[in-house]
Amino acid sequence: MNVSPPVWPDRLFDAFKRAGIRQVGYVPDAGHARLIERCRADADIRAVALTTEEEGVALAAGAWLGGERAALLMQSSGVGNCINMLSLMRSCRFPLLTFITMRGEWEEFNPWQVPMGSIVEPVMKLCEAEVLRATTPDEVAPLAERAVQQAFGEERVVAVLLSQQLIGKKVWVK
Amino acid sequence: MTGTLDRRAAMATLMQGRDDDLLVVPGLGSTTWDLAAAGDNDRNFYLWGAMGGAAMIGLGLALAQPKKRVAVITGDGEMLMGMGALATIGLQRPANLAVIVFDNGVYGETGGQPSHTGAGVDLVAVARCCGFSTCLEVADLADLADLAARLPRLNGLLFARVAIGPEEPPRVLPERDGAVLKRRFRAALGLAP
Numbered sequence: 001m002n003v004s005p006p007v008w009p010d011r012l013f014d015a016f017k018r019a020g021i022r023q024v025g026y027v028p029d030a031g032h033a034r035l036i037e038r039c040r041a042d043a044d045i046r047a048v049a050l051t052t053e054e055e056g057v058a059l060a061a062g063a064w065l066g067g068e069r070a071a072l073l074m075q076s077s078g079v080g081n082c083i084n085m086l087s088l089m090r091s092c093r094f095p096l097l098t099f100i101t102m103r104g105e106w107e108e109f110n111p112w113q114v115p116m117g118s119i120v121e122p123v124m125k126l127c128e129a130e131v132l133r134a135t136t137p138d139e140v141a142p143l144a145e146r147a148v149q150q151a152f153g154e155e156r157v158v159a160v161l162l163s164q165q166l167i168g169k170k171v172w173v174k
Numbered sequence: 175m176t177g178t179l180d181r182r183a184a185m186a187t188l189m190q191g192r193d194d195d196l197l198v199v200p201g202l203g204s205t206t207w208d209l210a211a212a213g214d215n216d217r218n219f220y221l222w223g224a225m226g227g228a229a230m231i232g233l234g235l236a237l238a239q240p241k242k243r244v245a246v247i248t249g250d251g252e253m254l255m256g257m258g259a260l261a262t263i264g265l266q267r268p269a270n271l272a273v274i275v276f277d278n279g280v281y282g283e284t285g286g287q288p289s290h291t292g293a294g295v296d297l298v299a300v301a302r303c304c305g306f307s308t309c310l311e312v313a314d315l316a317d318l319a320d321l322a323a324r325l326p327r328l329n330g331l332l333f334a335r336v337a338i339g340p341e342e343p344p345r346v347l348p349e350r351d352g353a354v355l356k357r358r359f360r361a362a363l364g365l366a367p
Contacts, residue, residue: 023237046237049265051258058227058256062199062234065219065356066242067365070234088224088231092352 008140009034012099015144016071023048023063023070025056031101031167032073053078057085061094069152072098076117079124086127089157097151099160106164120161129157135165176279177313177337184336185212187322197235201228201248203283205276209247210348216362220348220355226256229273233263236271243270243328250277250291257300264305272325272332282342301333310334
């Protein structure tokens with residue numbers, strides 16, 4: 001079994017830097033841990049710890065009003081917390097670039113993750129988001145580039161789902 | 175605890191003589207009507223929805239525009255819905271952000287049902303616990319004048335609760351196309367629409 005840390009979070013960070021992302025909202029998450037750590041360590045990125053994911057949607061709107069690009073990192077369960085706030089993005093055509101680590105879909109031990117995880121894609125589509133999905137490490141960087149273009153170029157919500165297969169299953173017994 | 179300050183007069187006092195470096199985000203409902211009544215301005219980002227989001231929009235804006243001053247002026251119900259934002263803002267502590275709550279202890283827009291603040295929840299104490307450096311109770315005209323004097327020289331994270339009376343003046347409706355509001359706001363800051 002490969003135990004070296006995955007490189008895709010670093011590729012995502014590189015994409016953030018190329019895109020000029022200046023604010024990154026996040027709720028602590030194991031799948032995003034490496035990316036959050038990189039953002040927190042970067043002098044040009046303001047990493048904003050949120051109490052709930054919908055705060056990150058409003059943060060991104062404010063950032064764009066002020067001329068900065070933001071990103072939102074969350075887990076699939078966080079999507080449910082965002083739905084009403086996503087209407088802000090649609091009503092005003094604000095860009096939202098969000099990366100969602102998926103739970104409840106591949107070798108999931110915790111059945112409580114399934115109800116929200118299983119509806120992330122249709123829910124985001126109902127919110128008129130463009131939904132992209134990365135299942136292998138090689139897909140992450142090109143999808144991130146496309147997501148950046150679409151979110152900020154077209155001023156719309158773009159969600160990149162990071163499959164549980166990509167992240168790996170949560171280890172419950174250590 | 176209901177207050178006695180007139181909400182329209184309070185907003186007018188806070189906006190009196192505002193300069194181009196003040197950016198204002200009101201909450202949906204009454205504070206948006208109050209701000210519109212005080213005079214339209216491209217640097218107002220009126221909210222017609224997104225309840226609970228005003229303070230976080232203010233944070234994103236304050237971080238993006240550190241040389242401008244940002245005032246979020248919202249109602250108690252709107253603030254209560256996004257109370258976690260006070261904790262999030264308290265961690266970031268932008269020196270150019272003021273969060274001002276017009277507190278009448280009721281949900282005026284939906285018929286005057288009592289809010290949590292009307293039953294004793296103390297938003298000033300919440301803000302203090304969350305790390306806001308200046309936390310003010312604005313109960314009378316002298317307090318209001320003090321708050322208005324602080325806005326042009328904001329130099330630290332500020333929270334204020336303005337104890338307004340229960341009156342609901344006639345609505346003054348600003349532009350309601352969100353994309354238009356966004357574009358004119360960005361244009362006022364010299365950003366591409």
